Amino acid sequence: KNEVEQSPQNLTAQEGEFITINCSYSVGISALHWLQQHPGGGIVSLFMLSSGKKKHGRLIATINIQEKHSSLHITASHPRDSAVYICAVSRSYNTDKLIFGTGTRLQVFP
């Protein structure tokens, strides 16, 4: 069993829909990261959080430390949001190896 599990593995949506991607982890962490990987391969760091909630534009990330669970929400989804979203955790604040989930492939259709 992976230390970081994501669901769903694949997700399709119509433009404008509200999207939720879930991440559960089984190890003690200092921070959780949400990453976005586009088809070309490059990865962009979306959020790093250790408690509560963060918002950036249409993206919202929440974390519940007690339940070892995080969610990434996308409001008013758009085809350009199509990508693989990866959850990763680190055990120290930032300069430590990341443990990755397998990713959620999102496709948003017009």
Place this chain on the structure above:
Amino acid sequence: ETGVTQTPRHLVMGMTNKKSLKCEQHLGHNAMYWYKQSAKKPLELMFVYNFKEQTENNSVPSRFSPECPNSSHLFLHLHTLQPEDSALYLCASSQEDSYYGYTFGSGTRLTVV
């Protein structure tokens, strides 16, 4: 551009070749990483350098040899690779206590023939 630059973007090499991947960051970060992403598998950490010192070698075969000459540059030297080493190799950097987390390069897509 994210601030972490990887070259080349694509590389095809034979099993007897020697090649190197390069990663460069001028973000002032003190830690740099090599990750491997194979098809259908999570990203795997290969090496960590903190202040130019290797702090982690995640059981990587010796045919992969990292080099970190300074805190801005990271290399991955490749020799006598196997076809199963074909993957996307990603470099990342980070700064302790940074709000921005990790910054990744665009990766080098390696094909071993």
